[in-house]
Amino acid sequence: MLLKTLIKKGAIFSVFFLLGAKKLAVSIGVAVAIALNYLDIGTQIAKQLDKRDKRPNNGWVDIY
Numbered sequence: 001m002l003l004k005t006l007i008k009k010g011a012i013f014s015v016f017f018l019l020g021a022k023k024l025a026v027s028i029g030v031a032v033a034i035a036l037n038y039l040d041i042g043t044q045i046a047k048q049l050d051k052r053d054k055r056p057n058n059g060w061v062d063i064y
Contacts, residue, residue, distance in 0.1 A: 046061055049061045
């Protein structure tokens with residue numbers, strides 16, 4: 001499942017995979033996915049707001 005997702009997400013993974021460097025392709029694909037998720041500013045802002053609202057850490061931002 002993770003392999004199919006990484007193949008769809010980027011050309012870097014596909015190039016290494018086609019060249020036969022499967023382990024390198026998987027590790028680069030996972031590193032890119034983690035970096036993109038970590039650097040997603042909107043998610044980080046939402047997590048910080050959720051941490052401080054009326055019902056903290058419930059996955060929803062309460063604005064009342």
